[in-house]
Amino acid sequence: VRHWTIVGLIVVLAGLFGATGRAQAQQPVPPEHYTLDSHGVDLVSGQFVHSETEVVIGQPGAGGLSHGRIYLNGGSAREARLGTVTVSGSTYVVSIGGESEVFIKSGSTFTPQSQQGSTFSQSGTAYTFTSASGAVAHFFNYWPNVATPYGTGAILLGDYRTPDGEIQTYNYKGENYCRLPILSEDPDNPDGGCQQYASEARLQSITNNRGYMLHFDYMDDTPGFAWLRLASVTGINLAVDYCDPYADDCTGLTRTWPSITYGSDGSGNPTATDQAGRTTTFVSGFYGLSGIQFPGSSVTDISVTVNSASQTTSLTDASGTWNYAYADVGTTRTTTATGPLGEAMTVVSDLTIGRATSVTQTTSASPPVTRTWTYHYDGQRRLDQITNPEGDYTVLAYDARGNLTSTVAHEKPSIGSGTITTSATYPSTCSNPVTCNKPTSTTDARGNVTDYVWNGTHGGLESLTAPAPASGADRPQTRIGYGAQTAYYKNSSGVFVAASSSITLPTSTSACASGTAPTCVGTTNETRTTVAYGSSGVANNLLPTSTTQADGTGALSVTTTMTWDHNGDRFAVDGPLAGTGDYTRYRYNTARQLVGVVGPDPDLGGGLLNRAQRITYNGRGQAILTEAGTTPGYSDTDWSSFATLQRQATEYDSWGRPVVARSQDAAGNTLALQQVGYDAAGRTQCAATRMNPGAFSSLPGATNACSQTAAGWYGPDRIVQTTYDVADRPISTISGVGTASTITESVSYSPNGQVKDVVDGNGGQSTYVYDGFDRLGQLHYPNPTGGGVSSTDFEWYGYDAASNVTFYQNRAGEQITAGYDNLNRQVNVSGPAISTKAYAYDNLNRPLYAWTPSGVPTWATYWSWDALGRKTAESVADTSGHTQSTVWYGYDAAGRRVLMQWPDGFYVNYDWSYANDLMTIRENGATTWALAAYTYDNLGRRITAARNNGVISGFGYDGISRLSGMTHDLPGTSQDISWTYGYNPAGQIISRSVSN
Template structure:
């Protein structure tokens, strides 16, 4: 991807009033991630010297309808991917969602993007609306924030809706406490109360739900005992995360992680325990990670050396990589020395944090230029050849031009794209209406105005006068069915659009309903109360337009969202393949179709064994009678 893409109780009495001091909190206690980060292969931000640790992921569902969670640490403590908030510092508003940030300038109630990336932020009646360039919308409640937390002073996220209707709802619990009181004859009288919030759950419109686990904490608000503060740290301390499928027969957790801090060998170790009781341990140096032990390790697999809070060395079994930084004339030079004395040099503009040049271990330098909005406009390779970029007002690349080191010889290689001139509909305005390749051949695109899904892709004619090939896509609105506090699944109330058909022509572009048409139709299961449905595809039918040829494959899933069986395209169950997974969603067994379809021969089977590091240590192949897994001892 190139170096461009390298791309963290004392009471004060004043005039008879008592103000309660702010206490640290785990929610929103870490700073927003930088909008622009230059992170290397070890997770070290080359510009600011912090290390970004990402814990093991907890996932449920499929690639396009699932939900995921992980803990992260950017050097200032642990945070959750479920956290979303707004932070206003001066006139800079930062949107932070799941560890990703975007920034805006507060222009007196209106907000202008500092990145010119097509995103917008608006405010109305206590609610902020953040819209990404792809049409994803997130809302933040201005009234819901933690006064005791250092970040999130303009509110927390309440929901996020993707263009296809997929929705995440964030629910919170709270306790009331007194933040300002005055003495009275009977003790104190509370004058001003506040609420402390913590995340209760994140629910997706597909029926998957994440629930934080907290320690038992009992708090009773007494307005006449006002100076007593809750223990915010205990109230918000996340001990674990559980994942639930509300569409399944049981509401028991189908995924889980737990978190703990243990003291061992003179150090505090932050421990993340996964579904198989494997521990990933992080050695802590204050709030930063100084070492990592992967599951099964007795010593550190990777360690970090800090000087003045910046990473100066990373040690792995392959050796030590060192980092040196120096600032001069508005530039930061970062020298990275790898094992075997391989040296790389990065030069950044300090004000913008943008990479200006990269010098590789053999001394060849690549340089980067930017426009006034901070978007890269030119990358110059060591020999002088360039890639130049042109943008529209929303940050979409409208031209990429590859220029030879001797300009014009050979001629420039140019690709272009066209977008809506203005953005009245965010779900589609930043998708290309057309693209042209280096030969000038054009591909055209149309989109659904409601959800932004592509409707047609019309390619260039294969020869002069020939019909332009076209692929057509159809969508339908569905609702997941899952339990809403009831004993039986009901409709989610949130329609989402799913692709239901893809159609193309064997030849030409006009073939609907004929034998020349090839259609693929996808079904997502029943829309029936009482039947759980996460809207995973349950069948795929391939057929000709006139229906003369038809083949259907059926799929089924477990409660986590793993594909556990595939039956088809032949009729009957003889051609079924079944798959078994462990608690980490790794494939551990497969039983294939009946070889002769008559039951005389055994089914081919495979069993996979992993070590504590997640590496395959044994793959066994054999056969078994039928599609039934037996426990292996």
């Protein structure tokens, strides 16, 4: 047996290998466009599309890797990270994950079928795809006659490189083996040689330069059919455990890593079991996938019927059974989807471009009423017009590379012909793919321009400059700084080494309250945030390890640090207070679900313990019990001493929908209970607050939340029932179901789907009237003489192009107008019935002052802020009399107010616990006595308030934190007083007793 490996750009001579081995079914090619309904059925192709994320190592979006599968073509699975190029004549389909782009080859030039800013090129057996974002994928046709799990002769992804420097490398391995041995007639020499060799190749791992790996294991490591059958995938952090990227098996692992193992059940249905032992079963049918049963489920959660054309004809899930029918006339397909309770949707599509041209939804079965949206596409198959049911439409325009350059909204023709336009500009040519498809400016509906600067190497946004608030004013600007960061992870000797290449990550953001860069930079006007990503020479996957917020001088600065576990989940956060008093620890189960949080010890070793939360999950991964309690510290031993103080339990039906929520005390006694039931379409039908504690253990079934239980001391259950139209919109609610007194409220909708009429329980009708762009124009209130809606009692709204409210008329007929600056911040209001008011802001959108420009007296309020966004002063001035009074504020590093000073110099200090409980209020810096002192229990509930005048108040709570008692203990005994409170299961006070 010969072994060979391929990584990145290494080229292997295909001539070394002979005839193909056992043929493998090619994994399905994802479509260029999807038109999925809420059940995963593509209403153009008819395919059922289902995706499963099965393995995640690290943090998605922050360098983590994930593996999963996408089910297409009636149940064929495609590996979600797979990259392929599929060739049919001159058509090349580039597919990465679940997305595809189509290119047409003419000579040596590839032209995109739908211009989206990407390019494709070929050099021999190597192909390069560059996305609109500047990411580059290298594909190679290593094996024109070699069997792979992805089809014979597949063109496969070799690496994927993003402009910031992150590289994902696909590591393949190949084998030659004897397919047809020569039979020997010599018993002393049974090996007669080989008559025919065959070759196979498979993906062994995907690695990136943050130190993460996805390792692929197969059914057999001896060449043959099983050598190509995937058995499991494991995510590994190479900063913890090393594994050779070409190894058949990773040995010596020290952790239970995220993984998925493929197998089959007793009926031969494929299964996938994760590292926590949770199994998903994929039920096989005659034409492929016919059902999915999720972990911990007792039913088939999704059942699918597929015809011979791989079209879905029916699907059953928690929302009932949906049927699908298809009718083709020429290149036009009409797909009809009907639901369990009369829901109906018809989609007309153009099969030449694979896109929907209209969608018609039934909104009423009797009398039949429908509404229709239409869609138009340009010659590049890009959507360029959407028309809503009421005739208003939006026109989209693109540049030559497919970048959206303008959006023009046209109002309803029954109202007018106005338009609202927004636009963007891009470089006219694409000399740099990293930046050419990123906007250099955008113009809002009022004509105000925002400018963008992008880095030409890593593609990151370097600055965003907003419009000047007013003519001649400084333009707000946010600046982002970057730095090359290098991950460290283990090599084959277990030594931490630097990654072969760095990744450019954001390290700072900067913005100024006033002024412009560079003048304002380095001053107290600047707000700066910096991020650190770990140290060299130690395990480092480039997750952030600290963030610091500061002013430009650095004199005001707060830092929060964080650590991460081996899977890339947040392990702990410390700060921004000095020391470790505000340290918080997080805990996870094998499935990477959060199972515990341990917060700070409020009094650092005093009578209180660390406040903690514990979460328990069912086999489906749903939280069934959330407990609030305490631990004596952060260690594993401390966690085993978790003491429950309060619980919230949730029960689910066989479809995995929550049906019962129980509020419980520490002993598990249910003190309040809510139940939910669903209709045949899976919509919430009834929500019941159960009122009889004696019946809490014997509730009606999940579908009977509309039924009363036996009434107890607190009266009948509180049940609200909702009904829906055939478009699945709520149209009425009945409160008090099952009692003699019910209240019915109803709602109707406009063709565009806006709320039109609301009828309250007394029959009063309110009507909403919308302008041509579907913004609320008038709100008419019920006719006070009874019945219908008033034509004279209404509110009236007017808008500018950015949908800011510029005009308002209240029910009394009083009119108010408002003005806005170029950043859409309200700067003035005026009207005959009110005083004119004006407002000003800084460039961080914080209010600076409000004042009355005219009138007697004139007044103004001023606010000051520090670089961390905290109000440091508030002044009120009578500008006509030239008097002013100011209150000042001070804060600790956690942003909690620690000082408040009045104009006469009197001030108070506030002291806080590490759990953010207000502990004392002190006068003028007093250290030996306090105006007020407070104590708390282990759930953070205030239990005493002691005042300097000798009055002490006490507070008691029931098992679910409702106030059950309160006392005021005055000096002496004759004036003491206490209250006790009783509650019903709905949380309402039903009794109060007072004693002195």
